[in-house]
Amino acid sequence: MDLRTAIRLRRSVRRYAAQPVPRDLLDRLAADARAADHLVRPGVRVERVDGRERVAGVLARYAGVYGLVRGAPHLLVGLIPEDTPENRIDLGYVLERVVLEATRLGLATCWMTGSYRPDRAARAIRLRPGERVAAVVALGYPRTDPLARLHDAAVRRVVAAHRRLPLTRIVFAGRWGGPWSSQGADPALVEALECARLAPSARNRQPWRFVVEGEEVHLALTTPAPIDAGIAMAHVALAGREMGLAGRWRLRWADDGMARRLRLPPGVVPAGTFSPIHPRRP
Secondary structure, eight states: OOHHHHHHHOOBOOBBOSOOOOHHHHHHHHHHHHHOOOSOOTTOEEEEEESHHHHHHHHTTOOSGGGGOBOOSEEEEEEESSOOHHHHHHHHHHHHHHHHHHHHTTOEEEEESSSSOHHHHHHHSOOOTTOEEEEEEEEEOBOOSHHHHHHHHHHHHHTTTTOOOOHHHHEEESSTTOOOOSTTSOHHHHHHHHHHHTOOOGGGOOOEEEEEETTEEEEEESSSOHHHHHHHHHHHHHHHHHTTBOOEEEEOTTOHHHHHHTTOOTTOEEEEEEEOOSBOOO
């Protein structure tokens, strides 16, 4: 399975089978997290909590839809050395890369940035001085019985997981609001942006917007959601790499000069620039 297929297949799963993930697959995911060519904030890393009871203790907080995760045998814990937007962007990038690799391996996941106990997650792993827990991802095999499928379908309706804005609503040309069309655009770029459109985000808000300017793609946030930005950046970079695009991300958090040049509305924050977007040359 290529990563673009994994992006299309990934779903948030909230009911898990009792079967633990084999050690070799867990080691493979850990290696993928360490090898991620992210943006790169030193100290951004992923640890793991194993065991259904220990995981349940970390997730026992809210009655909301993301607090309804049950039975997960493993929990990926995203750690940052300091609470900055740049670190959170990087963590979103790294963890989503692991989520997509887990999808390729036939595993189920569910992102959580609020419906868990950070203090319990911190006690379940070995924190380094100054570290904090910024997000967790449930990991395991999905339950496939009718009741579990019905539950996940109901939750997906509640959080409008099936809804996605079209590219014409989230991609602009040259500046904010500039009409953009996939007609005549590089198919590799269109595919990378389509994969970003499918990225998960908190409450499915899709807070990211893209401005295509020459050989650069700029990402801006309509709400302060740096982890969501990192997730979308991972989708662009990984899909783009499979399609042969040469680009890499550079962080541009709250760059006033870029905001003025792109005519971003008040409250919309630049987050990063992906360039160049031309195909790799032999």
